[in-house]
Ligand code: HEC
């Protein structure tokens with residue numbers, strides 16, 4: 001019998017409770033956060049202000065682009081499956097927009113680690129000409145000349161003037177709450193579910209061949225490495241920050257949580273499918289002065305290995321995250 005037709009949308013909708021006091025969640029098995037939540041706990045009103053700002057186009061020069069334009073909840077807060085994000089006036093950047101979740105655990109941000117504090121991050125997309133193309137002075141002025149926004153900030157900070165620091169802190173409060181720990185993988189680790197035979201075979205392969213860099217439970221060790229991609233652009237990655245020859249061509253190891261939903265892949269979005277990524281590790285690794293020692297011989301993968309690895313990677317999809325109304329546009 002041929003089974004066709006509607007595949008059920010797997011997103012698990014979680015209704016938000018407007019009365020809820022928002023508190024940070026520390027998933028079992030995750031390490032300590034890098035972000036100092038002890039000093040700066042989540043405040044419900046501030047989180048909600050940050051959420052509204054994240055979805056607001058007031059931060060862009062043409063009033064058309066919000067953070068969510070390139071970081072969409074339906075794609076685990078990555079871009080809509082395009083290689084390079086499109087900013088104000090159709091401008092294109094040079095890098096693939098990474099997903100935003102588990103930010104509290106990240107020691108540095110961007111593919112080259114150019115920003116090391118989440119509160120300092122938002123200035124980059126707001127002022128980047130190929131993203132929101134604004135100036136901070138102008139954004140703050142727009143917020144201060146709007147009675148609506150002035151009152152929203154006043155209700156959180158108690159001041160009459162909106163400052164850029166307030167804007168950054170509020171956006172940070174929202175981003176900290178985007179936590180991905182609801183994948184099938186997490187349920188298996190907690191003993192609430194089991195892997196199928198194929199998923200288990202993929203997990204075993206993953207532990208042998210991938211985990212050294214894509215380390216559990218965040219699926220990255222946050223180091224900068226060269227994984228043997230063919231050099232096709234002038235993007236020197238980590239070198240741009242350190243000016244050290246040994247960092248040329250190194251990029252931050254990306255998380256693999258939700259990876260099936262965040263294609264295309266790599267810093268420039270060069271691979272559209274996970275099959276291409278696996279084939280890269282199997283047969284495409286190129287020599288490079290800074291190629292990671294672990295990849296000197298590539299990672300030989302049989303047809304079955306690739307199938308099982310894919311089955312395992314699918315278990316990292318977090319459909320609760322994508323359906324969590326707490327994080328959706330208010
Ligand atoms: C035009 C598309 C676009 C818009 C709009 C945009 N971003 Fe991004 N975002 C990107 C791209 C591309 C990167 C990767 C930049 C890099 O590595 O050089 C990124 C990276 C990030 C990261 C780092 C994630 C990581 O794992 O390193 C954070 C955090 C982030 N953006 C937050 C925001 C916030 C907050 C806003 C709104 C103020 C925003 N972005 C607006 C495209 C966009």
Ligand code: HEC
Pocket residue numbers: 206209210211212213214224225226227229250251252253254255256259262264265266267268274277281292294295299309
């Ligand atoms: C030596 C460290 C290392 C090993 C081992 C490794 N990776 Fe990676 N991986 C990286 C780096 C670094 C990147 C980003 C490279 C870039 O964009 O320039 C990456 C990128 C990826 C991406 C793209 C993710 C995205 O969001 O763009 C996937 C998927 C991936 N690796 C899967 C795997 C799998 C599966 C294995 C095991 C078969 C593996 N990796 C082994 C370092 C490694």
